[in-house]
Amino acid sequence: MKIYNVKIKTMDSDRRVIENGWVEITDGIISAVESGSPEAVTAEDINGNGRTVYPGFIDIHTHLGLSTSGVGMEGEDFNEESEPCTAHIRIVDGINPIDYSFELARKAGVTCCLVSPGSANPVAGSIAAVKTYGKRIDKMLVGTVGMKFSMGENPKLTYSDKEDAPYTRMAVAGIIREALIKAQKYGEAVERAMGSEEDMPEFDMKSEALLPVLRGEVKAHFHCHRADDIFTAIRIAKEFELDYVLIHCTDGHIIADELAEEEASCVIGPVICDRCKPEMANLTPANAGILSSHGIKVAICTDHAEVPIEYLPLSAAIAVKNGLDYEKGIEAITCTAAEIAGISDRVGSVKTGLDADLTLFSGDPLDVMVSPDMVICGGKII
Known part of the structure; x- marks a missing residue:
């Protein structure tokens, strides 16, 4: 054709x-x-x-298909709140491709998106890139592209209500470090065993899931709004030499010079929303433009269902209205989104x-x- x-x-x-x-x-x-x-x-x-x-168009951070439209609690599958480290869960097992939101995405020109677990857990699980057209998620899958880590307020609120760790930002970071260190040691033990069944360590599914992140095969996506949480995410990423992406990055405009120094990649959004919690107090639609003006790679997301995915082009338009260069706005939902996601060889x-x-x-x-x-x-x- x-x-x-x-x-x-x-x-x-x-x-x-x-x-x-x-x-x-x-x-x-x-x-x-x-x-x-x-x-x-x-x-x-x-x-x-x-x-x-x-x-x-590409929406690089969504929960598409994890919260089925019009269903309510029965259809919510984006947060596994049973424990703070759920590295082993696979996002494809929770996505419902028959959800009407996929059709709305297609009608808006969104043909690919990243689907991520929610931000209740410090270590939340795998992230997949999927096409928005199809009936069976296995055939829509572009690939597993990341691991979700969550900083700050959401894990604290989730588990303090359960009278369990983490209660503080220190504990959030500590849980992430513990999981990564454990995975490092597990990987080293597997390598030492050199295929010998007798010497192999006991199978650890969470550590297995984190090994591709430690090897740089997939990216670490850090949910972070506040400046100190952004820097904690970068600190952890540098400690473990992770290829990382900053998701939301709400305070990014305040620390743009520092992020430029780090050559960070930032996914901005949701843009069309209110300052619904303390760590989003500094939310501004000028964020993407300010970051981009400092030479930082910027993509725009909806965080669907926080903002419906069909408003991805509108989200980019609002960023352009508030200072983002027009061409950068198109790039933020096409080529730059693909580059940051690690799928530019496909879309x-x-x-x-x-x-x-x-x-x-x-x-x-x-x-x-x-x-x-x-x-x-x-x-x-x-």
């Missing part, structure tokens, strides 16, 4: 704009991105009539070899009055 007579915002490493071009899709993969017109077209090919092609750009996740717009995708004219996921018009 070819899409021709279109402007193409490639969002690739060169951030190319092809004023008049065409895209070819073969077996769900982008097989050509060219200027001009294809030599031949068929009945199945699409005349874009001057529309603009963008990569499908985030209109580039040969990547998944054919595309949107076609007649107008500005950050205009609240504009919706995509066409959404394609995995080469299928959805």
Whole structure:
């Protein structure tokens, strides 16, 4: 299938704009991105009539499918509050892809998202990148891309109510360190055993789950709002040499110079919300723009269901209205989101070899009055 007579915002490493071009899709993969017109077209090919092609949008931090719309408590599966360290839980086991929110995501042009456990636990479990189109999560899965760690207020409130640790920020950090140190020692023991069943340590599922984080195979996603929690997250990441991402980063605008020095990656959001708890007192829609102006990589998220996922483009627009460069705003929900998530080899750009996740717009995708004219996921018009 070819899409021709279109402007193409490639969002690739060169951030190319092809004023008049065409895209070819073969077996769900982008097989050509060219200027001009294809030599031949068929009945199945699409005349874009001057529309603009963008990569499908990416929401890098959500709880999509973990809180089923309209169900209430029975459908809430994002926080396993039985113990403060649940590194072993796999997020794919909790996602309901039939949730209506997936359809709303697609209609808004969001073709891929990261689904994370909630922030009740200091060590909360795995994070998966998934497509928003499909019926079976196994077929929608891009991959396991991270481990969720939570700093500050949420773990404290969750477990102090249960009369269990952590009561303090010190204990939150201590639980994370303990789990990582235990996983380190477990990994070292496995290596020493060199495959010998007799010498192998007793199987530890939590430590097994943390080994890819320690090896840098997946990223550590730290839920952190307040400046001191952000710095604690960075401190722990540096101690264990973790490849990390700062999620929410509400106080980021106050410490932007320090974060630039650390070359941190920040995921900002939710943008459309109130200051609903003490650690969000410094919330401002100018956050993303201030961080970006310091040279920091910034992605925008909804934190769905905190803000419904269909408002991802609107969230980016509000960040642009409050100082984020317009092109950076588009990047924050396409290529930069993919780069921060570690999935830029699959999505985030209109580039040969990547998944054919595309949107076609007649107008500005950050205009609240504009919706995509066409959404394609995995080469299928959805």
